[in-house]
Amino acid sequence: MRRKVQRVVYPLMVGLVLLGIWQGLVTGLQLPAYLVPSPxxxxxxxVTDWSALGMALWVTLKITLLAFALATLTGVLISFLFVQSKLIETALFPYAVLLQVTPIVAVAPLIIIWVKDPTLAMVICATLVALFPIISNTTLGLRSIDPDLQSYFKLQRASRLQVLWRLRIPSALPYFFGGLRISSGLSLIGAVVAEFVAGTGGTGAGLAYQILQAGFQLNIARMFAALLLISLTxxxxxxxxxxxxxxxLGGWHASELSHD
Known part of the structure; x- marks a missing residue:
């Protein structure tokens, strides 16, 4: 319990100190609000702009969650395909890497042109950003099995499905959840970038549009508020x-049972 409290209290104390320094610098140097607003x-x-910012947050969060779910499902299925044959993985894995290294800013305009529905287009863009960590981590986990256990399953004449379900998937869970931690943040980044490229406005606009609009109006405080919502999300x-x-994993895996 003490360690859990420390994990919350220590970062909170650092954050409060940084906010205090920020507030003190803005007040002491008398910086104008259109340059650096105070906390x-x-x-x-x-609080005052919550009606617009809250709606924009919901739009961005919806795109993020849809993209994250689609990336997770697609990534897991591709990993299951890769682990069935080393030849398939060797032939197709470079294309997964190609998706990762291709800047989404360069691809997003094409996707938005090809896909008529703006929301679907932004979900696809965010999915492409979040897909690779799921594929790479899950594939690595599915292949990181104990050789002795693999020999035992062969000795028992286990089928491919039994090996996958009872050996590979439990071994891959720590890697899979590590991929989820990375992919969840990338889904949010992809959603915001897609909103910037799409430039959608009105009631269906997300936080990226609020940032753009605030920048045009030199409403830097509103821009910081939108950035704060993205960071907290x-x-x-x-x-x-x-x-x-x-x-x-808490009840059985060493990564969660360790107290070091």
Whole structure:
């Protein structure tokens, strides 16, 4: 319990110190709000503009969650395919790497042109950003099995499905959840980048549009408020994935049982 409290209290103390320094510098140097707003002004803006920012947060979160779910499902299925044959993995894995290294900013305009529905186009863009960590981590986990256990399964004449379900998947779970932690944040990044490229406005606009609009209007406090919501969403997604990992692995895996 003490360690759990420390994990919350220590980062919170550092954050409060940084906020205090920020507030002190803005007040002491008398920096104008259109350059650097104070933390108090950012919080006031977050409250007063919550009707627009809250709706934008929901739009961005919806795209993020849809992309994350699609990336997880697609990545797991591709990993299952790779692990069935080393030849298939050797032939197709470079294309997965190609998706990872291709800048989404360069690909997003094409996807938005090809896909008529803006929301679907942004979900596809965010999915491409979040897909590779799921594929790479899950594939690595499915192949990281104990050779002795693999020999035992062969000795018992286990089928491919039995080996996959009873040996490979339990061995891959720590890697899989590690991929989820990375992919959840990348889904959010991909959603925001796709919103920037799409430039959608109106009631269906996300936080990226709020940032663009605030920049055009020199409403820097609102821009900081939108950035704060994006950051808090990313932290919440990471914490949720860490909790799911602890829930799934806490009772048996060494990565969660270790107290070092």
């Amino acid at each position: 108090t002004l950012v919080m006031q803006t977050l 990313g932290v919440a997604l990471f914490v949720l994935m860490a909790w799911l990992s602890r829930l799934a």
